[in-house]
Amino acid sequence: MTRFSVVPAAYLVLTQQGVTGTEVLLQQRGATGYMEGWWACGAAGHIEAGERADEAVCREAVEELGLTIVPSDVRLAAVLQRSCPLGGPIEQRIDLFFTTSGVAGEPTITEPDKAADLRWWPLSDLPDHVVPHEQQVLEHLRDHLARPPALPHDTTAYAASGPHLLTRGFAQTLTLVAAVGRNGVIGDGAAMPWHLPEDLAFFKRTTMGGVMVMGRGTWDSIGRALPGRRTIVVTRDRGWSAPGAEVAHSLPEALLIAGDTEVFVVGGGQIYEQTMEAAARLVITEVEQEPEGSVQFPIIDSLLWREESRDVQDGFAWVEYLRR
Incomplete structure (x- = not known):
């Protein structure tokens, strides 16, 4: 131990x-x-x-x-x-x-x-x-x-x-949810590089009733609080607030606010990087595209993660990974 x-x-x-x-x-x-x-x-x-x-x-x-x-x-x-x-x-x-x-x-x-x-x-x-x-x-x-x-x-x-x-905190787990291109790109820092209505519905099913943690950029790209979920936004701006958002000024603060539950980490790139090593589960939409963009999802190392399930759709697949 x-x-x-x-x-x-x-x-x-x-x-x-x-x-x-x-x-x-x-x-x-x-x-x-x-x-x-x-x-x-x-x-x-x-x-x-x-x-x-x-x-x-x-x-x-x-x-x-x-x-x-x-x-x-x-x-x-x-x-x-x-x-x-x-x-x-x-x-x-x-x-x-x-x-x-x-x-x-x-x-x-x-x-x-x-x-x-x-x-x-x-x-x-x-x-x-x-x-x-x-x-x-x-x-x-x-x-x-x-x-x-x-x-x-x-x-x-x-x-x-x-x-x-x-x-x-002992019962808290982190699940990273992201849509990722074949080249690892998840966006350009402002918006998603694709429009997949079926995946948006999947995201809703996955996170409904849960607690989501996201960075300020991800909040801005969504533009509002999503119904049926708690939303905790991490931002360095001490004066920032928005209807429906719980505000944290660091990732540890956000997780303290979230409580002992499964926490869905939904972006952006820096938040994924800071939580990848601590995550227990990944819910990834693997998109069969290679878009341009500066924001990438961390590499999913097969020595650390095993594929639990794969649901192939038209042009993408929903894949669940569990930490080995």
Whole structure:
């Protein structure tokens, strides 16, 4: 078995009793370069070398919220182990979520370059766009507290009954879907080099009900969100948005948003290159043409891929490959 490293991080789930029940403190992420504009736990950060996790969450509380908390007052409530098909140590993570019963001071934004907003939200009614893995933990916490009479309705008691182990990403698989000419060309960066109505119908059947990840260029070539599917668009443009599109600013962000499911990667060339080594399945329309174009699909190495099925049509074939 291949050894791998993990990146550990500590999160503070700070709660209070509000008019409508338990409330949780969330910050809206600012210009951090990761999940900007999304809501996240009040304080969080990587655990430094040689640092205990409970000390790390107390340090983050001071740095991000101006709150003084001591390790003896925090309790480990949940452990989330995350993975990503892309692999690499940075995508293998252990997230430790702590609650606390002792806080000195009022929370405030102490790093305005990293946090755009800070507010209490009902745990039963979280805002849109909570960082997906943090939302998973908060919803687990909410659901656990909603089961009387097993536990009192407070997060300290919840933590005392744990910690609870959660996972994310281990059930996610990548399927690359593309139409490819005999010369490997898939387009010129702006449009497809052929018009095959039967293949468009096949694409619809293949992806219907699923989650699609695509680059901005592919979105622009389609021009709209396709019905019956979630569409996640990867773009470096921080100000870009479009109706029906979920926006990610990196491929790992896109896969985190997608969740534990089969993810259909549908272009363009750079996105295919970045996901080819991580894919479990290829659904390829092999077109009997050799068009001109600058964008090519990665080489399908027969030592790595085996042909599972082939459905020959007039002028093209639908071929499924599985990783050996």
